[in-house]
Amino acid sequence: MARTQGSHSDITGPRVREAALRLFATHGYAAVSMRQIAGEVGVQAGALYNYTPDKQSLLFDLMKGHMDDLLAARAAEPGPDDPLAALEGFTRFHIRFHHDRPDEVFISYMELRNLSPENFKEIEGLRRSYEDQLEAILRRGVAIGAFDVAEPKIAAMAVIAMLNGVNTWFREGGRLSLPQIEQLHWDMVRKAVSAPEPPNHG
Amino acid sequence: MARTQGSHSDITGPRVREAALRLFATHGYAAVSMRQIAGEVGVQAGALYNYTPDKQSLLFDLMKGHMDDLLAARAAEPGPDDPLAALEGFTRFHIRFHHDRPDEVFISYMELRNLSPENFKEIEGLRRSYEDQLEAILRRGVAIGAFDVAEPKIAAMAVIAMLNGVNTWFREGGRLSLPQIEQLHWDMVRKAVSAPEPPNHG
DNA sequence: CTTTGATTTGAACGAGTGTTCAGATAACTC
């Protein structure tokens, strides 16, 4: 058995995924050909099929990997008992994590319709379980009176939508830094879900 | 000059745009062929070129039409002096308008990268001018002390992102109606940008 | 050096791409 160590596949495999990620994010899954990906890596199109059974799997693996990374990174975060602290942790984590991998985030949202039905179901399940974590935080906050949220599910979707927005327009090197953006968004999220301060009647 | 009234182009033209809109929204611009569009309309592919110079223009015209509709509908809305009332008007208008045309909204966001540079610049300009209207409302509110917003531009982007989120998950016939969604989002937007009630010190 | 087998090439497959255009069709005016 030759070529078990130092095999080219250790190098080519990741490069195929990197090229596919970058090209899919830039031009879209349907607009990118296997020959383009191969050209980026420096091989012929046929060689790609040592690393993926087909183009669809290439897309799915990228999205699946991203969702797994997201859930693993989230699980590694501290989960404070206090709902307000937990919500702050979620908000800051979400902005930072997504900012660090714009291409993965982009294709995981934009290319959902190019997944086969089974693949779509799997990715949607992972996404749902992430959203559920935020919803659970909101429900705990409502239970102890820290939050004033009539519909925790809708509020969770609204908060995630707001935070996802950062990725669509924020670019490093502008007037505001990411920590500043993070703080501004945390201010808005906190206010949006918080119970009004009990008025001080002398 | 024959065929000036009752011409087929009065029928086929709109049908081409409708088919293109629906197919682009469902499968994506790059994944839809001119032959698919033609098949939907019931003509051969060549006939489409009586109604559009090329595929790119078909996409651009749909997006341009959508942005023009958006700005015209917005301009037709009342613009109250009171920033809080103006913000409520903007919020409710945005949710309703976008809910009524999910396909147009979807392609106007998803297919930006398939526009030629000049076309992209034009659409972006229109989008910017819409966002600027919200930012202006926020600035007026800050000026009179009705809002507590450190960065009106960032807050405007955050609010629009939150409201856009509705289109990605809301479906008629669920547990909550659109007016309820509208109300819940207005509650969150109002709280997110509002100055805290001045505490009542006896 | 020879053997081994992982890796890659390069050509081929059948199908589909956007676009053009001469010619057929059919709805209108006179």
Added chain:
DNA sequence: GAGTTATCTGAACACTCGTTCAAATCAAAG
């Protein structure tokens, strides 16, 4: 009816598509 012309067909053009596979290549093992 004849004449006009907007509209549409159907074929063609020159490519590109995802995928397959026999043959070539080449690094490591013996």
